[in-house]
Amino acid sequence: MNKPVIAPYKHHAIMCVGKSCGENMPLLKSLKAKVKEAGLDNDIRVNRAGCLGVCEQGPIMVVHPEGVWYYALTEEKLDRIVEEHFKQGEPVKEFSFHGV
Numbered sequence: 001m002n003k004p005v006i007a008p009y010k011h012h013a014i015m016c017v018g019k020s021c022g023e024n025m026p027l028l029k030s031l032k033a034k035v036k037e038a039g040l041d042n043d044i045r046v047n048r049a050g051c052l053g054v055c056e057q058g059p060i061m062v063v064h065p066e067g068v069w070y071y072a073l074t075e076e077k078l079d080r081i082v083e084e085h086f087k088q089g090e091p092v093k094e095f096s097f098h099g100v
Helices: 025-037 075-087
Strands: 011-016 044-049 061-066 068-070 094-099
Touching: 011 075, 025 044, 025 075, 044 094, 061 075, 068 075
Parallel strands: 011 044
Antiparallel strands: 011 061, 061 068, 068 094
16 A cells, blocks of 8 residues: 655644633634745644643644644734744744643
8 A cells, every 4th residue: 555645744733622722713713824824834734623631721732743832822822823933943932831
């Protein structure tokens, strides 16, 4: 069996959209749009998770391969994460609680 040939993503962003995080599907869709607008949709894979198990500080997102966990996400925080972490390669330490 042949393996599919695809280039690996530079980052994989997984955002909680579970009920405890306020059902953040609009925020997830916004992140996908921001990544696409930045021209990073071939480098950054954005997915949803039902629960990441850290509901108290939600909305939550983990970014791999670094394992950076972002909390209390907002549109403004996503703008900085896209610019600083995804574009420049520097996680936004003030928005993270693990991995930096």
